[in-house]
Structure formats: structure tokens, C-alpha cells
């Protein structure tokens with residue numbers, strides 16, 4: 073995949089670029105050519121750390137210095153994306169950090185801009201490319217657990233939200249910025265649900281955050297249960313912090329833990345366990361690589377393959393991402409509308 077003919081220009085030199093984009097690209101051998109941030113010192117700092125040759129003060133300056141063989145990698149708050157798309161050249165290729173806007177209205181607007189400028193855009197919903205998730209998909213393709221009957225994402229952790237100060241102003245938080253990963257993940261296994269039930273919750277210790285816990289059901293009919301439970305306010309030590317994806321089929325099951333979320337940002341090792349028909353014990357496999365940073369290879373690799381014409385479009389293309397945003401929107405509407413009132417006695 074390391075083809076010097078395609079290089080990456082990074083817009084935004086913040087936490088996620090330092091922690092995941094650049095470490096992933098270094099592992100994959102992707103060619104990162106330039107970086108820009110409105111805070112030039114941050115861009116300079118990451119350029120020095122990851123040996124990036126070109127550093128720019130602005131996107132305008134960056135775009136002016138490129139040929140057509142680049143992929144823009146935009147890792148900015150969602151509110152900045154429309155402005156960036158407006159400034160990119162026609163026919164550009166760009167990978168956009170999630171979420172795709174703060175609402176379905178913003179997501180549609182971003183799609184319109186991308187389509188009108190014939191921009192090939194993908195969104196960085198990378199959990200579907202985490203090594204453990206790819207292994208689970210391989211096992212499912214091989215029929216090892218039979219027909220899918222249940223997907224459960226369970227997260228009970230203490231997340232230090234203060235690391236992302238921009239989240240404190242958002243009208244929508246937990247689902248749009250965190251559970252969105254699990255919604256996209258479940259879609260990558262099961263496609264679009266027929267509907268979404270949800271409730272998202274606040275916590276007294278974080279009054280400024282719009283929400284910090286959610287329960288979401290994605291409706292795939294009577295035979296398949298798909299649920300997401302997140303509680304980011306489990307501030308009671310590590311003993312009962314948990315974070316896993318469990319997938320059950322008619323012939324077996326897979327349970328993978330997401331260690332990165334425990335004791336964040338230190339994390340603990342992931343686990344991958346499975347049980348299949350004909351072998352009654354749970355077994356463990358060591359999976360090379362983790363959600364952070366390895367899954368970030370997958371989203372960029374899709375962009376590179378599409379740019380080189382080796383695939384028609386990236387799996388994480390912006391039109392597919394819109395469907396994840398539609399599910400997010402449905403979840404917020406469901407949460408606002410509330411449950412069914414108790415029948416009268």
C-alpha cells in the first residue's frame with residue numbers, strides 16, 4: 073500500500089491526529105506529506121515528531137502547494153468541515169473525521185457540498201476496521217457462528233471528557249460523539265435498521281455536557297437484538313469497568329473487549345474470545361493490533377484504494393456515513409419523544 077504517488081495532507085494537528093492518525097499511518101507506511109493547523113505551533117510540533125516535511129499556516133496555503141495526487145485528511149471539530157470542503161479543489165479526495173456534522177441537517181449539507189464539487193469523501197468511522205472486528209467478520213463469513221441473532225455493545229467506564237474541551241459546548245454529545253461508533257459498527261454487520269429506540273442521559277457531575285450515557289436499540293425485527301449501552305460516568309475504580317462487543321449467532325458467539333476505553337487514556341489489553349458449534353469451551357485468540365490506532369489504517373486505506381481506482385468507492389464513503397447519521401438522528405428523536413406512557417388504569 074505504500075505508494076509514494078499518493079500522499080496525505082493532514083488538516084488539524086490535535087489529539088486524535090497525534091494519538092491515532094499518525095501512529096496508524098506510520099505502521100502502515102502511508103506517505104504523509106504535509107500538515108496544517110490554525111495553531112501553527114501544534115502543526116510544527118507534530119511535523120517534528122512524525123517527520124512530516126511540509127507545515128502550513130492555513131488550508132489555503134496547503135491546497136495551493138499540492139498536485140492532484142493527495143488525499144486530504146481532515147481531523148477538525150464537525151463545525152469546521154463545511155468551510156474546509158468549500159476550500160478544497162474540485163475532484164479532491166478527503167477523509168473527514170466523525171461525526172459528519174452535529175445533526176442530520178448538517179450531514180446533508182456536507183454531502184451536498186461534496187457532491188456538487190465532485191469530491192470523493194469518506195468519513196472516519198473506523199471501528200468497523202478494527203483488527204478484532206475484521207476477525208469477527210471473517211469468522212461470520214466462514215459460517216463459524218451461524219446466522220447472527222444478537223449484537224451487544226456494552227461500555228461502563230469513566231471517560232475524562234475534559235480532554236475534549238470542544239464537547240462542552242455541543243447541543244448533542246454522547247450519541248453523536250461516542251455511541252456513533254457503535255451505531256456505525258452495527259450497521260456494518262447488519263445494514264440499516266428499520267428504526268431506532270433510544271434514551272440518552274446526563275449526569276449531575278457533568279452538567280455542562282449534553283449527555284454522557286445512552287441506551288440504544290437498533291431494530292432489525294423480531295429475531296435479531298442489537299443494543300448499545302454506554303455509561304461514561306462509572307467513577308468507582310477499575311474493578312467493574314467494562315467495554316466489549318458481543319456477537320451471538322445460531323452456532324456460536326464472539327466476545328471482544330475494547331481495552332482502550334478502560335482507565336483512559338492508558339487502556340488495558342484487548343481480549344478476543346469465541347465459542348463455536350462442536351467445541352463446547354470458549355477459546356481465546358491474540359489479535360494483532362487494536363481499535364486505536366490500527367483501525368485508522370482501514371479508513372485511510374479505503375481512501376487510497378479508491379483514489380488509485382482499485383475500488384469503486386471507499387466502504388466508509390460519505391453516502392454510507394449519512395445512513396449512520398440518520399440512525400443518530402433517529403436516536404435523538406426517540407430520546408426526546410420519550411417512551412410510551414403507562415396505560416390508564
Ligand SMILES: NC(=O)c1ccc[n+]([C@@H]2O[C@H](COP(=O)([O-])OP(=O)(O)OC[C@H]3O[C@@H](n4cnc5c(N)ncnc54)[C@H](O)[C@@H]3O)[C@@H](O)[C@H]2O)c1
Nearest residue numbers: 084085086087088109110111147148149150152169170171
Ligand atoms: N474517530 C475517532 O475515534 C475520534 C476520536 C477523537 C476525536 N475524533 C474527532 O476528531 C476531531 C478532532 O478531535 P481532536 O480530539 O483531535 O480535537 P483537538 O481539539 O485536540 O484538535 C483540533 C485541532 O484542530 C485545529 N483547528 C480547528 N479548526 C481549524 C481550522 N478551521 N483549520 C485548521 N485547524 C483547525 C485546532 O487548532 C486543533 O489543533 C473531532 O471532530 C472529533 O470528534 C474522532
